[in-house]
Amino acid sequence: MPADGSPPPPLPLRPLRVAVVGAGPAGIYAADALTRQDAVPVAVDLLDRLPTPFGLVRHGIAPDHPKMRAIRDTLHRSLEHPLVRFVGNVDVGVDISLEELRRHVDAVIYTYGASLDRQLGIEGEELPGSLAATDLVAWYTGHPDVDRARVEAALTGVRSVVVVGVGNVALDVARVLARTPEELEPTDMPQHVLDVLAAAPVEEVTVLGRRGPAQATFTTQELRELDGLAEATVLVDPADLELDPGSEERAATDRNVSRNLAVLRGWAGHAPAPDRVRLRLRFFRRPVRLLGDERVTGVEVERTAVDGDGRAMGTGELEVLPADLVVRSVGYRGIPLPGLPVDERSGTVPNDAGRVLREGRPAPGEYVAGWIKRGPSGVVGHNKHDARETVAALLADAAAGVLAPSGPVDDLVDELVARGAEPVLLDDWRAIDAAEAALGATRGRVRTTLHERESLMAAVRAAATRPR
Structure with a gap:
């Protein structure tokens, strides 16, 4: 019963219809949170721009992480719920506007992530051979929208790589580039990716952090995986592990930092070995300029020091690192959907506990979760708590009568088909899944990712024409 003692609103004649924009974690x-509760009947349309679900679990986690990528088996179970409908291959803002979408549902939760990379803002960043980690990761995970030609041209003949950033994505990139073809062969990478990586004669990968190891954001599990590569040696300069008092205090109070330091100190005695990739972790260095004329040939870096507030300050000491490829992995930011406010500085949608704010006030029926809500931080599991907070806000609004079914609504999928769109539903996704498994089986793998949108849709159409 509401707090004012008035009777609760009558049960709806139909479930509350909620559209979730973004079918990632x-x-x-x-x-899952909407359909697990029993206070309010809810039916969910789970929309995604791609024909496939799982977002960064499919196109963000490196394919040599089979245990992490197995998360999608767990996520898949949520798609099987009878009140959840996966609707892929629908670009909200293009195939249907937000205003039109709102007419088909009672509420919308935006969960479409933060896909735009942050730039370094230095001279030479536009040179061929300079890539965003978003582009490289999208390429080796088989994202349909990646510029294959640009990425593959950047990888041609590469011997020395510099990865700028010390988060998990930076370590993923470094690890993938340092692996042997034999290590990558069992993964679900598209075949053209395996072929290009096998032909790249990588000899050295350097990961640069502008601050010290105590300020790095990678997790210990991700860090440890660098030491298990078949033909690579991890190298760390012992001088980079000497900590100032502030960093010592951070290490004493943060278990992740202390574990990271223990791993790094264990590698400080490593020496380069002949015929093995040198995988260097270098701290207290920031890029100030990319060198080269027709393509990148090196990176000019400046030695830094961390001040009392944990900020990296330049020392004026410069050096040049040879590099045929530079990959920046310095963060992500969200992009706005037409009609949805996004804060330019943070790259997130203004919100209060998941309620979208327009001009400082909660917008009835609009919610946000995931990276577009809180920024690109945390691992996959953090999205579960984040989504639950948003769903709790939505359910509280429904209980308070702020949000309620407002009469009959036309079916969203019927409307999309009438507009000429080709929505991919759960059975269609199963056809894609089966086609990838069949392709993988031809090479003794569990699956091989289909990377072209047309190949994905061809699998859907082929299944639709088979006798049932």
């Missing part, structure tokens, strides 16, 4: 966790 945050969106699937939100759909």
Whole structure:
């Protein structure tokens, strides 16, 4: 009963219809939270721009992480719920506007992530051979929208790589580039990716952090995986592990930092070995300029020191690192959907506990979860708590009568088909999944990712024409 003692609103004649925009972990966790509760009947349309679900679990986690990528088996179970409908291959803002979408549902939760990379803002960043980690990761995970030609041209003949950033994505990139073809062969990478990586004669990968190891954001599990590569040696300069008092205090109070330091100190005695890739972790260095004329040939870096507030300050000491390829992995930011406010500085949608704010006030029926809500931080599991907070806000609004079914609504999929769109539903996704498994089986793998949108849709159409 509401706090004012008035009777609760009558039960709806139909379930509350909620559209979730983005079928990655945050969106699937939100759909799961909505359908697991029994206070308010809810039916969910889970929309995604791609024909495939799982977002960064499919196109963000490196394919040599089979245990992490197995998370999608867990996520898949949520798609099987009878009140959840996966609707892929629908670009909200293009195939249907937000205003039009709102007419088909009672509420929308935006969970479409933060896909735009942050730039270094230095001279030479536009040179061929300079890539965003978002582009490289999208390429080796088989994202349909990646510029294959640009990425593959950047990898041609590469011997020395510099990865700028010390988060988990930076370590993923370094690890993938340092692996042997034999190590990558069992993964679900597209065949053209395996072929290009096998032909790249990488000899050295350097990971640069502008601050010290105590300020690095990678997790210990991700860090340890660098030491298990078949033909690579991890190298750390012992001088980079000497900590100032502030960093010592951070290490004493943060278990992740202390564990990272223990791993790094264990590698400080390593020496380069003949015929093995040198995988260097270098701290207290920031890029100030990319060198080269027709393509990148090196990186000019400046030695830094961390001040009392944990900020990196330049010392004026410069050096040049040879590099045929520079990959920046310095963060992500969200991009706005037409009609949805996004803060330019943070790259997130203004919100209060998941309620979208327009002009400082909660917008009835609009919610947000995941990276577009809180920024690009945390691992996959953090999205579960985040989605639950947003769903709790939505359910509280429904209980308070702020949000309620407002009469009959037309079916969203019927409307999309009438507009000429080709929505991919759960059975269609199963056809894609089966086609990838069949392709993988031809080479003794569990699966091989289909990377072209047309190949994905061809699998859907082929299944639709088979006798049932």
